[in-house]
Amino acid sequence: xxxxxxxxxxxxxxxxxxxxxxxxxxxxASAPDIVMSTTxxxxxxxxxxxxxxxxxxxxxxxxxxxxxxxxxEDKLAALEGAExxxxxxxxxxxxxxxxxxxxxxxxxxxxxDVAYAALAEMSNDMIPALNVEISKVDTSDLxxxxxxxxxxTRIVYVETPCNPLxxxxxxxxxxxxxxxxxxxxxxxxxxxxxxATKPLSLGAxxxxxxxxxxxxxxxxxxxxALLGRTADLQPLRKKTAIxxxxxxxxxxxxxxxxxxxxxxxxxxxxxxxxxxxxxWLEQHPKIKRVIYPGLPSHPQHALAQRxxxxxxxxxTFRTADGKAAARVxxxxxxxxxxxxxxxHHRSLLFYLHSADLLQTTFxxxxxAQLAAWHSFADDGIFRLSVGLExxxxxxxxxxxxxxxx
Numbered sequence: 001x002x003x004x005x006x007x008x009x010x011x012x013x014x015x016x017x018x019x020x021x022x023x024x025x026x027x028x029a030s031a032p033d034i035v036m037s038t039t040x041x042x043x044x045x046x047x048x049x050x051x052x053x054x055x056x057x058x059x060x061x062x063x064x065x066x067x068x069x070x071x072x073e074d075k076l077a078a079l080e081g082a083e084x085x086x087x088x089x090x091x092x093x094x095x096x097x098x099x100x101x102x103x104x105x106x107x108x109x110x111x112x113d114v115a116y117a118a119l120a121e122m123s124n125d126m127i128p129a130l131n132v133e134i135s136k137v138d139t140s141d142l143x144x145x146x147x148x149x150x151x152x153t154r155i156v157y158v159e160t161p162c163n164p165l166x167x168x169x170x171x172x173x174x175x176x177x178x179x180x181x182x183x184x185x186x187x188x189x190x191x192x193x194x195x196a197t198k199p200l201s202l203g204a205x206x207x208x209x210x211x212x213x214x215x216x217x218x219x220x221x222x223x224x225a226l227l228g229r230t231a232d233l234q235p236l237r238k239k240t241a242i243x244x245x246x247x248x249x250x251x252x253x254x255x256x257x258x259x260x261x262x263x264x265x266x267x268x269x270x271x272x273x274x275x276x277x278x279x280w281l282e283q284h285p286k287i288k289r290v291i292y293p294g295l296p297s298h299p300q301h302a303l304a305q306r307x308x309x310x311x312x313x314x315x316t317f318r319t320a321d322g323k324a325a326a327r328v329x330x331x332x333x334x335x336x337x338x339x340x341x342x343x344h345h346r347s348l349l350f351y352l353h354s355a356d357l358l359q360t361t362f363x364x365x366x367x368a369q370l371a372a373w374h375s376f377a378d379d380g381i382f383r384l385s386v387g388l389e390x391x392x393x394x395x396x397x398x399x400x401x402x403x404x405x
Contacts, residue, residue, distance in 0.1 A: 091210025093246030175203025270313030
């Protein structure tokens, strides 16, 4: 019996370990092979154009498809409850593939006004330059989302929790708004992972993941993925993903697949550590505020309890004079690395200064949007990706560094 036949009846951890994989038919190797070849021998009638490519055709060229990459895609689809996944070289590759496939000249998109920096910046200038209208809204405000919808709206794009504020969006409610208008909903669920939230089950049409973060989990492989219905993703793979060339290396696909095997275990440990660190920070005299979906003090804690089955490992906190505190923490931390990115096995901390971000990345059209930013971030926030170290060691590291702040 193949794994696909038993898949519906098994648990999350079993899917993480086995989905997309089977012993190699020739060597009987238990671990999946890495197929690094860029090209494959074919028969004389093979098409030279991707136009003639069918989803399950034999392998031809790795930019078009690769056995190791397909194993990763099958594993991701099983975990997310999706019909299909398309893997990319990075999270931004997945985002670009979706937006450039979905939005043609004259179209309109509603995009979260706070989102991953590269998306925010691309939707500030590059996409509008292609005669595509973008409305940036606080997607936690359902009335604002509904008011932003236009007759030519093709997609509503949200992040939940959003980067870096950890503000949440009600996926089910926004899906209803988008679908009523004939638009599709895309959800970047990188912070949540499939262990916390399955957006497709709540009405989303597309799910985006940066595989570089929690799914890979070890900070050593770039990757991205787009998941959804086969009817949507087959043409996207053929028309956009293959032609744009953001193809993930089979070696990175293998590394990420190896990381996913422990994803449910890691996410439980990340969430347990993050809650303990958040609770400790919340009581610290030098911390002005902590934002973590698992804390009752999070302004959307009730939504988090309803929509997230794991509160993940991301939290933010504020101090007085954050810029000065950042210099101290960067020099004094011993276990926590002062570095960008997130979702790795090691803890990572970085300071995000509001004045800088509001100049380079986030553009707000209304005073209410600016006020919403400041309600979470004030003059700036520390983003802490809580790793898998002993929680008391993470706390001790913060404690000794904060004495100098």
